[in-house]
Amino acid sequence: DAGVTQSPTHLIKTRGQHVTLRCSPISGHKSVSWYQQVLGQGPQFIFQYYEKEERGRGNFPDRFSARQFPNYSSELNVNALLLGDSALYLCASSLRTSGGANEQFFGPGTRLTVL
Amino acid sequence: AQSVAQPEDQVNVAEGNPLTVKCTYSVSGNPYLFWYVQYPNRGLQFLLKYITGDNLVKGSYGFEAEFNKSQTSFHLKKPSALVSDSALYFCAVRDINAGNMLTFGGGTRLMVKP
Numbered sequence A: 001d002a003g004v005t006q007s008p009t010h011l012i013k014t015r016g017q018h019v020t021l022r023c024s025p026i027s028g029h030k031s032v033s034w035y036q037q038v039l040g041q042g043p044q045f046i047f048q049y050y051e052k053e054e055r056g057r058g059n060f061p062d063r064f065s066a067r068q069f070p071n072y073s074s075e076l077n078v079n080a081l082l083l084g085d086s087a088l089y090l091c092a093s094s095l096r097t098s099g100g101a102n103e104q105f106f107g108p109g110t111r112l113t114v115l
Numbered sequence B: 001a002q003s004v005a006q007p008e009d010q011v012n013v014a015e016g017n018p019l020t021v022k023c024t025y026s027v028s029g030n031p032y033l034f035w036y037v038q039y040p041n042r043g044l045q046f047l048l049k050y051i052t053g054d055n056l057v058k059g060s061y062g063f064e065a066e067f068n069k070s071q072t073s074f075h076l077k078k079p080s081a082l083v084s085d086s087a088l089y090f091c092a093v094r095d096i097n098a099g100n101m102l103t104f105g106g107g108t109r110l111m112v113k114p
Helices: none
Strands: A005-007 A010-013 A019-024 A031-037 A044-050 A053-057 A064-068 A074-078 A087-094 A110-114 B003-005 B010-014 B019-021 B024-026 B031-038 B044-050 B056-058 B064-068 B073-078 B087-095 B108-113
Touching: A005 A087, A010 A019, A019 A087, A019 A110, A031 A074, A044 A064, A044 A074, A074 A087, B003 B087, B010 B019, B019 B108, B024 B073, B031 B064, B031 B073, B044 B056, B044 B064, B073 B087
Parallel strands: A010 A110, B010 B108
Antiparallel strands: A005 A019, A019 A074, A031 A044, A031 A087, A044 A053, A064 A074, A087 A110, B003 B024, B019 B073, B031 B044, B031 B087, B056 B064, B064 B073, B087 B108
């Protein structure tokens, strides 16, 4: 079975632009989470979606938004990009959200560079 | 609020020797604890988790971790290190009473020398 896939692999944008990152979860997984990993740090939680509804949100500004589609894939959108948004954006999927015991499986990430 | 501390930025060990990567956590309720490994330019790979039960958890690639509630620790261990174990290791915690947010530590770089 294919793992979590993310596109694009790399992306270069300039300040003020908008970006859309995409994620396809493992088949059968209904929960998708997004994380931001700045170089040299651990991943920081941005959003979790389950059954197309937002189930959790981290401490990120409203410039960050996401959605989940009926096929459980997800998009992360970032508006008005800042230099500090440069990071590896990780998508993770899990079987479900309730209970919390399920491990999350991560994709390879999208490397975003903001110039 | 939940938090994770990995006190060592880097751990150096010789191949064949035992290794320990330290992790302490803070949650208001009972924790779910996880270890992930990250290789260069790759996403995170799941190693093992503690949910409940036996305090010694066995995971992938010969790794194990010991949950210690009194010390709020979840140290990662392996009896005999391999050069291929060299990578970045992350400990993560989820408070079962605080939703589904997974909080990661800052990571520990493991260097195994031949």
